[in-house]
Amino acid sequence: MSAHRVGLGVDAHAFGEGVPLVLGGVRFDHPLGLVGHSDGDVVAHALTDALLGAAGLADIGALFPSDDDRYLGADSLALLAEAYGHVRQAGFALVNADCVVIGQEPRIASRREEMRDRLAGALGVERELVNVRATTTDRLGFAGRGEGLAAQAVALLSVQV
Template identity: 45%
Template sequence: MFKVGFGFDVHRFSEDRKLILGGVEIPFEKGLLGHSDADVLIHAIIDAILGAMGENDIGRLFPDTDMKYKDISSIVLLKEVSKLLKNKGMSIINIDTTIVAQKPKISPYTDEMKTNIAKALNIEKTQVNIKGKTTEGLGFEGREEGVSAYAIVLLHE
């Protein structure tokens, strides 16, 4: 049986944080505000996987009220979700994602992001796709207030 999951995440920019997307630190004057490292791409992927598995969302699995997740790398959280996936006897066919940000441009970093995600999930890099989009200056992303990410995953059970 095949199962599809969809994930979304958004975080606002903050002056005193690093910008982490797909487990990659991207040089930029602002980072994303959140309890963990605020990696919107990984968070969207986690929610997509959890959705396809029929599980709760990222906030219930890794609550922001639990200090053990404070500033944690989202790659660590993705590895935990990978274990859940394996325990359920499910495997990833592919993941397709979109990062929405006016700035910075993410294309120079997508290859490293794919590598990080594939490694965390024990899949091939070719099973992960990452696209970057702007909103042509519209919305909060266009006003450079934050970043959002969308992910869809196809699982095999």
């Protein structure tokens, strides 16, 4: 088995009224939130799938099914922590992760370090191992039209002996 494994995670949710906007475990003051079975945190969801994928485990939907009411409104950081527990049990540890928020707004620059802290805290790792960035789509596609947000994450794991 290789000493290192890479996983990619992608998530997207539509904006909706009456729900908070949570990104990377941080609540943003925004008129619309992301609609999802849990709290709709696309950053945490993408990172969860990246970790699970790198470990060769099932995806976030298999671990936390959207038709299971136990996860209705769930804190995605708690789901991330639980998923990383499975990754650790499978014999892997995080080397680093890079997460990208895709959308026109909100701007995350002023909350970026807080997002890193929250994600790293959920994983029980140093902040330096988790990066968060953002990009726009120059108003192209659903994210560019302000209909929702997407996120991508890549995670590098090492095999623990």
